[in-house]
Amino acid sequence: MFRTPDAMQKFAIQPLDDSAMEKARFRLDNLVKPPGSLGKLEDIAIRLAGITGQLYCNTSKRCVIIICSDNGVVNEGVAAAPQSVTFTQTLNFTRGITGAAVLAKLFNSDLIIVDAGVNADIDHPHVKNKKIRKSTGNIAREAAMTYEEALHAVLCGVETAIEAVNNGYRLIGAGEMGIGNTTTSAAVLSALTGLPPEKTAGKGAGLSNKVFQKKIDVIRKALQHNNPAPNDPLDVLAKVGGLDIAALAGLFIGGAFMRVPVVIDGFISMTAALAAFRIMPAVRDYMFASHLSAEPGYRYASEALGMEPCLHLDMRLGEGSGCPLMFMLMDAASALIRDMGTFEEANIDEEYLKAVKDADFHIRGL
Numbered sequence: 001m002f003r004t005p006d007a008m009q010k011f012a013i014q015p016l017d018d019s020a021m022e023k024a025r026f027r028l029d030n031l032v033k034p035p036g037s038l039g040k041l042e043d044i045a046i047r048l049a050g051i052t053g054q055l056y057c058n059t060s061k062r063c064v065i066i067i068c069s070d071n072g073v074v075n076e077g078v079a080a081a082p083q084s085v086t087f088t089q090t091l092n093f094t095r096g097i098t099g100a101a102v103l104a105k106l107f108n109s110d111l112i113i114v115d116a117g118v119n120a121d122i123d124h125p126h127v128k129n130k131k132i133r134k135s136t137g138n139i140a141r142e143a144a145m146t147y148e149e150a151l152h153a154v155l156c157g158v159e160t161a162i163e164a165v166n167n168g169y170r171l172i173g174a175g176e177m178g179i180g181n182t183t184t185s186a187a188v189l190s191a192l193t194g195l196p197p198e199k200t201a202g203k204g205a206g207l208s209n210k211v212f213q214k215k216i217d218v219i220r221k222a223l224q225h226n227n228p229a230p231n232d233p234l235d236v237l238a239k240v241g242g243l244d245i246a247a248l249a250g251l252f253i254g255g256a257f258m259r260v261p262v263v264i265d266g267f268i269s270m271t272a273a274l275a276a277f278r279i280m281p282a283v284r285d286y287m288f289a290s291h292l293s294a295e296p297g298y299r300y301a302s303e304a305l306g307m308e309p310c311l312h313l314d315m316r317l318g319e320g321s322g323c324p325l326m327f328m329l330m331d332a333a334s335a336l337i338r339d340m341g342t343f344e345e346a347n348i349d350e351e352y353l354k355a356v357k358d359a360d361f362h363i364r365g366l
Helices: 018-029 040-052 072-076 084-095 099-106 147-166 181-193 209-226 233-240 243-257 267-279 281-286 297-305 323-339 350-363
Strands: 062-069 110-117 127-129 171-177 262-264 287-289
Touching: 018 040, 018 323, 040 281, 040 323, 062 084, 062 099, 062 147, 062 243, 062 323, 072 209, 084 099, 084 110, 084 127, 084 171, 099 110, 099 323, 110 147, 110 243, 147 171, 147 233, 147 243, 171 243, 171 267, 171 323, 181 209, 181 233, 181 243, 181 267, 181 297, 209 233, 233 243, 233 267, 243 262, 243 267, 243 281, 262 267, 262 323, 267 281, 267 287, 267 297, 281 287
Parallel strands: 062 110, 062 171, 110 127, 171 262, 262 287
Antiparallel strands: none
């Protein structure tokens, strides 16, 4: 059984507010619509109430936090792009020309860019320097990092989330940038679930079949060489993970500790969310899965976490690009519970819906 390290125990996560969720359910059931007809939007509104303790949740100030770091496993030739792209894209986020940056701007979201382990010196006013080390080790030949560095990376993510909330953000998206991180994510997922690399690995940014097979072989080699302990998520992160994955896990924990919702992006983000759940199970209630990544490992990670994404767009960019899209669905859920009228306000006799409500009541076994 995994024991949460002493350094993490002060960030204990509180359960959702049952009273606020019950008030949200009651209001939704009395709005001028058939019961449950707004589907997942109703579920979102209820959970937002539970997270914030407020019937009406204000998420107007939101951000996507992008954790940037490099991975030594790229030396095995498992990535289509050179490692230098991590550094270049980290700076491009500040220019607003990446996919995640464009979507964030469109949907009124700020970007917070964090250097947790880029293999270069970055001195830029819009990049937070939280570098733990320059790149991880090559997991095919050595551990990605020490156990202490993995814990440091998780705490870096916790700290970043707390800073964001203290600066007024009430909704956080979890993004990343790091060439080679679909390889490390697949290795982490295999270690946590026992699934073989053939199932957890994908072609990432567009690998040929030959290189894809090599990627699978490298992940298998990394797991055999490092032998991560599946019941110790920090050991898994240290041995076959990445600084970005570890810091994202901390981001989910920090957001939950501060009672704000945190949105999962794609495969790397979902793998980090699973690691966070294995560290502190209560964190799951504060997570929202945005889109179904086209990376095959995403489905296995989301199933292991027990979360279903809201959007199916065949996206696999990463960077946090799915988060602003999910923000808008959360805006929609918040607007509906706040602004829709009740049957009484709409001057509609609710009697005709009584049979429908009774049927729904019995279907749900209540």
